[in-house]
Amino acid sequence: MRRVVIIGGGAIGSAIAYFLNADPKEKAFDVTVVERDFSYTQASSALSASSIRQQFSTAINIEMSLYGISFFRTLGQTLRVGDNVPDIGLVEPGYLYLASPAGVEVLRENHAMQRAHAVDVALMTPDELQARFPWMSTEGVALASLGLSGEGWYDGYSLLQAFRKKAVSQGTRYVQAHATGLQRNGAAVTGVQIDSGATLPADIVVNAAGAWAAKVAAWAGIDLPVHGRRRSVFSFSCPDKLPGCPLVIDTSGIWLRPEGRKFICGFAPPATRDLDDQPLEVEHEVFERFIWPALAARVPAFEAIRMTGAWAGYYEMNVFDHNAILGLHPACDNLYFANGFSGHGLQQCPAAGRGVAELVRFGGYRSLDLSALSFARILENRPLFEKNVI
Ligand SMILES: Cc1cc2nc3c(=O)[nH]c(=O)nc-3n(C[C@H](O)[C@H](O)[C@H](O)COP(=O)(O)OP(=O)(O)OC[C@H]3O[C@@H](n4cnc5c(N)ncnc54)[C@H](O)[C@@H]3O)c2cc1C
Numbered sequence: 251m252r253r254v255v256i257i258g259g260g261a262i263g264s265a266i267a268y269f270l271n272a273d274p275k276e277k278a279f280d281v282t283v284v285e286r287d288f289s290y291t292q293a294s295s296a297l298s299a300s301s302i303r304q305q306f307s308t309a310i311n312i313e314m315s316l317y318g319i320s321f322f323r324t325l326g327q328t329l330r331v332g333d334n335v336p337d338i339g340l341v342e343p344g345y346l347y348l349a350s351p352a353g354v355e356v357l358r359e360n361h362a363m364q365r366a367h368a369v370d371v372a373l374m375t376p377d378e379l380q381a382r383f384p385w386m387s388t389e390g391v392a393l394a395s396l397g398l399s400g401e402g403w404y405d406g407y408s409l410l411q412a413f414r415k416k417a418v419s420q421g422t423r424y425v426q427a428h429a430t431g432l433q434r435n436g437a438a439v440t441g442v443q444i445d446s447g448a449t450l451p452a453d454i455v456v457n458a459a460g461a462w463a464a465k466v467a468a469w470a471g472i473d474l475p476v477h478g479r480r481r482s483v484f485s486f487s488c489p490d491k492l493p494g495c496p497l498v499i500d501t502s503g504i505w506l507r508p509e510g511r512k513f514i515c516g517f518a519p520p521a522t523r524d525l526d527d528q529p530l531e532v533e534h535e536v537f538e539r540f541i542w543p544a545l546a547a548r549v550p551a552f553e554a555i556r557m558t559g560a561w562a563g564y565y566e567m568n569v570f571d572h573n574a575i576l577g578l579h580p581a582c583d584n585l586y587f588a589n590g591f592s593g594h595g596l597q598q599c600p601a602a603g604r605g606v607a608e609l610v611r612f613g614g615y616r617s618l619d620l621s622a623l624s625f626a627r628i629l630e631n632r633p634l635f636e637k638n639v640i
Pocket residue numbers: 257258259260261262263284285286287290292293294295296297298299300301302427428429430458459460461462463481482483562563564565566588589591592593594595596597598
């Protein structure tokens with residue numbers, strides 16, 4: 251049986267581990283996942299906003315999320331282990347993109363692309379918006395786009411644990427250790443070195459190390475354009491209810507959504523301040539200075555909010571084109587990459603996990619063709635830009 255060692259046991263590494271042995275007729279691989287922190291304190295999968303949308307600008311991201319939502323809807327049965335039926339708490343109130351006059355053209359272009367893929371999405375005028383969400387100000391909004399189904403949120407940590415428990419039930423071993431290097435034999439990797447000094451022998455190695463994936467690639471002499479980009483998330487309560495509140499992407503660039511009886515929100519820092527691998531410290535001053543005024547301008551009831559908590563996590567940002575990098579690099583025969591998801595990796599973990607497992611097992615994609623996300627585009631300088639990175 252071929253030995254696979256996966257570096258990183260977050261949602262991506264755990265989804266790959268599950269899909270490698272998902273065929274109940276055959277245990278195809280002996281799988282070991284090396285994860286340095288079983289409490290996942292810095293893992294993006296545990297610090298995510300855990301949402302899923304179909305409103306992307308590229309066909310490949312739409313197709314991956316369409317598979318993601320279908321997987322999430324039936325996840326309880328697919329990933330059940332005996333009587334234990336996982337529940338990730340999926341809800342589907344939609345994403346609402348608000349466009350200023352300058353953003354209308356792009357919103358319309360994206361809408362055409364989404365409709366061509368049968369995404370259940372509708373454009374709305376400010377008047378339609380006001381009628382549907384009377385708690386919202388439409389100031390500065392020229393057009394909006396609302397996902398009518400297939401978009402919403404869930405619990406990311408439960409998702410990661412559901413994949414992990416299912417993979418363990420199939421025989422995958424999780425080893426708590428820090429991977430420190432790769433043992434090589436010419437163009438092949440033969441093992442993963444860990445901090446105890448031991449080497450885990452491998453026929454195949456998968457890099458699923460999230461925001462730290464560039465270090466793993468460098469051990470094989472490969473330049474992976476992925477960096478940790480810090481994102482702060484703030485949680486707050488509001489005395490008023492906002493019926494039907496979707497995940498709102500405001501014209502200011504902030505996003506907000508309900509989380510139980512509270513709300514969470516965040517923002518993408520301007521490019522000049524979006525530096526690589528900053529410490530995971532919450533940018534509290536941004537909430538007072540920028541986020542709260544923008545929240546209250548969009549939802550007047552948010553004048554009266556109370557901040558209840560905050561955290562920071564890394565987007566594992568592919569700085570080349572903001573999309574995942576999947577598969578082999580020509581410099582190494584058996585080191586597979588599943589990296590650079592740039593803020594949309596949780597919703598893509600079913601499609602990426604299944605796709606990478608197919609590459610490892612069959613040498614090519616069998617279900618959804620993910621070759622648009624291969625290393626080739628980077629080596630040939632053909633970026634596949636995703637315009638809708640939040
Ligand atoms: C604030 C925030 C909001 C987000 N919102 C969304 C969203 O709404 N929807 C969405 O789809 N995505 C979202 N994302 C992105 C999503 O969370 C990530 O794309 C996804 O979790 C990546 O999963 P991963 O398994 O690759 O990385 P991780 O979950 O970070 O897992 C990587 C693991 O590798 C381990 N590791 C690294 N190096 C080593 C080593 N040398 N040895 C051993 N172990 C190692 C780490 O400990 C870690 O557990 C968000 C991310 C953040 C931070």
